[in-house]
Each structure stands twice: as C-alpha cells, then as structure tokens.
Amino acid sequence: xxxxxxxxxxxCYNSAAxxxxxxxxxxxxxxxxxxxxxxxxxxxxxxxxxxxxxxxxYPTIVKAIHQENGGHGEGVNQGIRNATGLYYKVVxxxxxxxxxxxxxxxxxxxxxxxxxxxxxxxxxxxxxEHTEDGTSHTVRYTNIFPQERLFTWMHVGxxxxxxxxxxxSVMYRTEVxxxxxxxxxxxxxxxxxxxxYQPLPFVKTMYYMNLDLYRYFIGRAxxxxxxxxxxxxxxxxxxxxxxxxxxxxxxxxxxxKKLRAYMLHYLSMMMAISDIFLLLDGSAxxxxxxxxxxxxxxxxxxxxxxxxxxxxxxxxxxxxxxxxDAIVVGxxxxxxxxxxxx
Numbered sequence: 390x391x392x393x394x395x396x397x398x399x400x401c402y403n404s405a406a407x408x409x410x411x412x413x414x415x416x417x418x419x420x421x422x423x424x425x426x427x428x429x430x431x432x433x434x435x436x437x438x439x440x441x442x443x444x445x446x447y448p449t450i451v452k453a454i455h456q457e458n459g460g461h462g463e464g465v466n467q468g469i470r471n472a473t474g475l476y477y478k479v480v481x482x483x484x485x486x487x488x489x490x491x492x493x494x495x496x497x498x499x500x501x502x503x504x505x506x507x508x509x510x511x512x513x514x515x516x517x518e519h520t521e522d523g524t525s526h527t528v529r530y531t532n533i534f535p536q537e538r539l540f541t542w543m544h545v546g547x548x549x550x551x552x553x554x555x556x557x558s559v560m561y562r563t564e565v566x567x568x569x570x571x572x573x574x575x576x577x578x579x580x581x582x583x584x585x586y587q588p589l590p591f592v593k594t595m596y597y598m599n600l601d602l603y604r605y606f607i608g609r610a611x612x613x614x615x616x617x618x619x620x621x622x623x624x625x626x627x628x629x630x631x632x633x634x635x636x637x638x639x640x641x642x643x644x645x646k647k648l649r650a651y652m653l654h655y656l657s658m659m660m661a662i663s664d665i666f667l668l669l670d671g672s673a674x675x676x677x678x679x680x681x682x683x684x685x686x687x688x689x690x691x692x693x694x695x696x697x698x699x700x701x702x703x704x705x706x707x708x709x710x711x712x713x714d715a716i717v718v719g720x721x722x723x724x725x726x727x728x729x730x731x
Contacts, residue, residue, distance in 0.1 A: 394421040394498060395476040396563065398468025398710045400461050401426055404482035405434035411480060412443055416450065416493055417488040424451045425468045430458030457604050462573030462580035469566050475502065476511065477563040479584070483606050490600040494560075497598060506539055507564050508596040515557035515603035527601050528552060532598035541594060542648040553655055556581040557603040558670075565591045572675055578622055579629045587636045589648060616669070623675070629680055630659045631689075640691050657698045660686065 397415045403409055408426075416422050424447075426440040440453035452468055465479055476498065480486060496512060501507050512534060517526040533546040570587040573580040619626065633656055642649040663682055667675040687695050 390688055393423040393474040393480060394470065394495060394502070395426060395560065396423040396472035396474030398425045398427060398465060398472065398479050400429055400464025400468075400479070401431065401436050401440060401482045401484050402429040402458070402461075403431045404462075405431075405436050405439055407695065408436065408439060408482040409486045411482050412451075414485040414491070415480060416447065418491060421499070422447060422450060423472065425471055425476045426451060426453050427464040427467045428453065429460065429464050429629040430456060442534075449593070450460070458576075460574075460578070461575040462583075463575045465580070465584060466573050469563070469571075472563050474563060474703055475507070475559045478560045478564055479581075481605075485533065485604050487600075487602055487604060493600060494602060497596075499562075500646060501539075501596065506594075507562065508539055509562050509593045510595045511560040511590040512554065512558055512595060512597045513560075513600050513602035515555065515602050515605055515699045517605055517607050519607055528555075528558070529599065530558075531599055534595070535596055538594055539594050542592075542645055542651075545647050545651065546637055546650060548659065549656060553658060554585045557586050557605050559585055561588060561592075562707055563673045563723050574628065574632065577628055578625045582629055582655075582659060583632055583636065586633050586652065587699060589652060590642060590645070600705070619666050623663070623670060623678070626659075626663050626666060627678065630656075630663050631685055633659055634686055634689050639694050653694065653697050657701050662697055666712055695696055 395418065397418075399408070399411060399415070412426070415422065416506065422486065424443075426439045426443060426710055428437045431437055437455055440455070443451045452471065456463065456467055459466075461481075463551045468479065469477065489662055490513065494611045498507070498511060502628055514529045517528070519525065530552060531554065535544055535649070553681065562628060565588050569585045573585065582633035597638065602630065637652065639649055639652055639656075642652065664679055667682075683699070687696065690698075
C-alpha cells in the first residue's frame with residue numbers, strides 16, 4: 390500500500406461542540422491523508438462516539454484512538470507513535486484548515502516528494518480568528534523565508550517577536566520528529582512550544598508557501614492562552630520552559646549560526662512570557678519562582694547562552710530597578726492590545 394502523504398493528528402478532549410468542522414476540513418485532503426483522532430479520555434460529551442463515527446465512515450482515512458487522559462502533549466505523542474504519513478501536522482479540534490490552501494500545499498508536497506526534494510519542514514501562514522470582536526490577524530513569514538523553493542537555515546532572515554514558528558505554521562517530516570527523540574510531557578499545557586523547538590536541529594531543508602492555511606480560534610474564556618488561565622497555570626509554563634532549556638545544547642549549534650540565533654530568540658521569548666505571567670500573579674511566591682527560573686537557566690546553560698538571553702530579549706521583562714515590574718506589565722498590556730495574542 391502506498392504511503393500516505395500526510396498524517397493529521399487531532400487531539401480531542403470534550404470537543405463535541407466543534408470537532409466536526411475541524412475534521413471535515415481535513416477530509417478534503419482525501420486518500421492522500423491519514424487523520425488520527427485522539428480521544429484524550431473525554432467523559433463530558435460525545436467526543437469518543439464522534440471519533441468512532443468518523444473512523445467507521447472513512448476506514449481508509451480516519452483512525453480513532455482512545456486513551457486515558459494524558460493532556461494535549463500525550464495526544465500529540467500518540468499521533469507520532471501511530472502516524473504512517475510522510476509528513477505530520479497537529480490540528481487542534483477547535484481549529485480548522487483552509488481547504489483551498491490545503492489542496493495547494495499537498496499538491497506542492499506531492500511534486501517535491503516525486504522529485505526527491507521533499508523538505509524536512511513545510512511552513513505556511515496561520516490566522517488568528519478573534520472571537521471577541523470578530524476580527525482576524527494573519528501571521529506571515531514573507532520577510533523571513535524564501536518563497537516557493539527549497540532552502541536551508543543559512544537563507545533565513547530576521548524574526549520579529551510576533552513571528553515565531555508555532556505548531557499552527559509547521560508540517561514536519563514524521564521521521565524528523567522520531568529522530569529527535571521528542572516526547573512531550575503529560576498533563577501539561579503549552580507543550581506546543583517544545584514541538585516547534587526541540588526538532589529544529591534535525592531540520593536541514595525547508596519550504597515556505599505564502600498561504601493562509603491554519604485558522605486558529607482565540608479569545609474563548611476556557612482557552613489555555615486566556616490571560617487569567619495562564620496566570621493560574623504559570624507553573625506549567627515554567628515546566629515547559631525548563632524542558633526547553635534542557636532539551637538542546639545551543640552551544641553545539643555554533644556552526645549553524647542562524648539556527649542557533651533563532652533558538653536563542655525563541656528561548657528568550659519563553660523566559661519573557663514566564664516573567665510576565667509571574668509578574669501578573671504579583672505574589673511573593675511568584676517573585677521567588679521568577680528568581681528560580683533565571684537561576685535554573687544560569688545553572689543549565691553556558692555563560693554565553695545565559696548572557697545572550699539575560700541581556701537580550703529575555704531580559705527585557707526582568708528589569709532590576711524600582712518600578713521595573715510596572716514598566717514590563719505596562720508594555721505587555723500595550724503589546725496585547727496591538728497583537729491580540731491572548
């Protein structure tokens with residue numbers, strides 16, 4: 390049997406109200422796709438039954454996997470373990486893909502695979518769909534990546550703070566994810582940051598299409614990126630940040646200057662986000678956790694990596710003078726209003 394071009398993994402947890410729309414957009418890929426629906430121990434609605442319904446209706450495309458609740462990361466892990474597609478993409482059950490863009494991406498991937506030039510990473514744009522005010526915002530990479538051709542890290546330009554690669558924008562070759570040994574922690578939010586960070590040293594070739602493929606719902610009160618929820622779950626943000634500090638030795642990448650620079654940039658952003666939500670907490674305990682995170686970075690990285698982050702973007706949120714915390718929180722409020730990122 391011919392290998393599927395792509396595996397879509399859809400972690401589902403009590404998703405009955407919106408998962409059908411997500412799945413229907415993925416089915417537009419037809420037989421060249423495999424769709425793995427991972428029911429993460431749902432008990433409050435018909436999510437398990439909906440997964441089984443689609444697996445029965447589309448037996449050559451859809452697989453239903455039921456697992457004990459392990460969180461979003463374990464849903465992604467389960468998809469990687471069971472994927473048979475050449476490429477792997479995660480689509481959250483409350484999001485969806487633009488079907489016209491998807492057809493163009495898959496056609497291009499098929500051509501590249503046929504030519505023997507399949508990239509390790511395919512990148513597309515993603516769109517924030519804001520539920521609060523009905524607006525949308527597209528994150529593009531036209532100033533960073535060459536378009537419509539194979540390229541390497543040496544061809545990559547400068548990322549703005551709002552232009553990081555996210556889970557929404559990437560399709561990895563499945564073998565890259567397996568080769569890098571990534572296992573996302575269970576029962577932990579924000580593991581998508583690990584997903585787009587840890588495999589990067591194993592990515593040698595990339596391809597960018599300026600298409601608005603992924604549609605990302607944002608603004609629901611129950612979302613993990615809602616500000617009040619992020620403050621409550623800040624310990625999970627810290628856990629993910631420590632995992633990222635430990636999972637790659639950035640000093641081993643000195644021969645890959647642009648890759649190393651981007652990974653430093655991303656890790657700096659994670660330190661900054663952790664700082665901001667600890668500051669929003671405002672408690673003495675949160676202040677100690679902030680100190681502890683920076684101490685962890687100092688103890689688990691080289692002096693060069695620590696300095697790059699502490700005196701670069703990451704340190705902008707840790708200002709060691711009176712009213713520094715207030716300045717950081719004020720800057721965050723302005724950025725949130727402009728970019729609407731949570």
